[in-house]
């Protein structure tokens with residue numbers, strides 16, 4: 601597992617802002633958090649409905665939050681578990697660097713290249729108007745694709761490296777879609793944490 605770049609990227613895009621910090625966590629911290637989260641998080645695999653058919657979601661997930669507010673997406677309603685120490689620690693580090701507060705973290709475990717996250721926007725109403733979403737990557741590097749909903753030549757790929765932090769802000773969730781595509785390469789597991797602010801409705 602190599603660190604591929606140490607280049608911070610700040611993309612000012614039409615209707616969005618994306619910040620990528622490759623070495624948010626050192627190699628040692630990244631390895632430590634990966635191991636702790638892999639074993640202590642209560643991973644679950646939900647069913648999702650795609651074009652009327654029930655499928656297993658192609659990854660494992662978990663939701664932890666500071667309030668009881670449920671979070672619904674793709675016909676799944678998730679009820680948060682109370683924050684655990686390790687997640688609180690990571691949340692504090694991310695709040696310090698982004699200068700934003702988060703209430704909730706959605707975790708994804710991509711077991712191999714067959715696990716994925718299809719095109720979507722994090723535009724659920726619980727997230728408020730222009731949500732700031734901070735996304736930490738641990739384990740295997742995976743490609744993150746994002747494309748504008750209407751401007752067809754506005755499409756980008758970023759390799760999300762272990763220990764990196766990606767921040768999505770501005771009007772991004774209204775105007776852009778993102779995905780983690782499958783890959784045929786034989787790859788290791790990846791854990792992703794997306795910190796969000798879920799308002800009590």
Ligand SMILES: O=C(O)CCC(=O)C(=O)O
Pocket residue numbers: 706708717722735744760778780792794
């Ligand atoms: O795994 C990732 O980097 C993206 C996760 C994501 O988009 C989501 O959980 O909404």
Ligand SMILES: [Fe+2]
Pocket residue numbers: 720721722778
């Ligand atoms: Fe997302």
